Amino acid sequence: MYSLPLASTRLRTSAAAPEPENLAVYKIPRIVEFVEELPKGPSGKILKREIVRMYTATT
Numbered sequence: 001m002y003s004l005p006l007a008s009t010r011l012r013t014s015a016a017a018p019e020p021e022n023l024a025v026y027k028i029p030r031i032v033e034f035v036e037e038l039p040k041g042p043s044g045k046i047l048k049r050e051i052v053r054m055y056t057a058t059t
Helices: 048-058
Strands: 002-004 033-035
Touching: none
Parallel strands: none
Antiparallel strands: 002 033
16 A cells, blocks of 8 residues: 655655654645555556646545
């Protein structure tokens, strides 16, 4: 399972993950959406444009 903050990166769950109080306000994700799998093209690369479409279609 992948997590999709606005930048569509995976969240770290280890102790090395930055604490929100140590981050600038604009760097803290406002929305986190969990999906079963990310859209991939024929070469196996993640299709970022499809992730953007998924996000803009739901807002």
